[in-house]
Amino acid sequence: MNFINAAKSALKTKSLFSYRIYQHAQARKVYWILYAAGNKIDEDRIKQVGADRACAEWLLKCGAQVKFHSSSKFISDYNRLSATLGSNMKLAEVRAEEATIMSIGFPHFDGVKELKKLSFIRCTSFNDSCINQLVQYIGPTITKLEIIGCGSVTDKGVAAIKHFGVKEDWKN
Template structure:
């Protein structure tokens, strides 16, 4: 299928954009911005490279020791040095997809993540986060994203998780059962799950 061609092929092949279905063209563009640049990672390090990818996709980031979030790609290098460590990620309507989450490899100190209305955020994204950041993430929120029960089953693999917020996940079924399973698997974690007209939380509203 046409949308599976590589970005390089799409650039080199003389095609008319009007002949490509809009959804397929978007997929090509999203795949390009999520592509791993190994040389860039070697030059500036995994944390800055991960931050650059996130900001290019429309997210904002915060580094340890810095009070302000960064949402301008050009400010990353000007604001922090090469030894800076990524601390927090805020992604709303960002075009992040699972292939891009390979950027989190060797990002060791990220602690807080927010994903809201990211149409390409799915179970694969959670899988990559578990693979690379399961020992550092303490607080994660996922709202209105394409996550299923299978993805939520991976959440307990975050070894240091203290707070989990899940809101409006239309692909998640049996919300009460999911909530109970998460509470059993994460007894020390504050959990809020609101979806499908059901709202459950393991901590007071003012906690």
């Protein structure tokens, strides 16, 4: 029985505690819908600005930080992603700490060719599906992958990391 069903059955007892559980479950559902909308793929945008720029925009909207090869600093504010960044700007590093990235957004990595380092720290929606898509889209280019406190990753996901031989840090 999932959390929503448990909350609904608890609500039948009509206690204040049960009602709060139900409210919490409904809030989680609403947030999931909002996060999913922010992770949606926009094919037209990818064609318009290129894979690296579109991927950077997606990551920044979800609360991650990005660094380009031409820069020594991370960008964390979507509005600081200047209009002058063209298709010649290539992603070098991603740091996603408590970011709302979800597996439905990982096709944004398709076409990103020079990304070397990725860190996922306490990203609650990061799971085995995300790892499988990383392997599919950018596996050979990654030199370091850090996954810390992402409780939805299982041994199956960790095994997928071994297939592309990156240096990984795994702490859960």
